[in-house]
Amino acid sequence: MQEEYTNVITLTDSDGSDVDFEVLDIVPY
Incomplete structure (x- = not known):
């Protein structure tokens, strides 16, 4: 994850x- x-x-x-906002939302999910 890191x-x-x-x-x-x-x-x-x-x-x-x-x-960054859109990608961060997709990465965790």
Whole structure:
């Protein structure tokens, strides 16, 4: 779970802030 979380943060950092919310919602689910 931790590894996936870090991957999401990096993707969001590159894309933007709005994406982090959507991705974070999909990752935990």
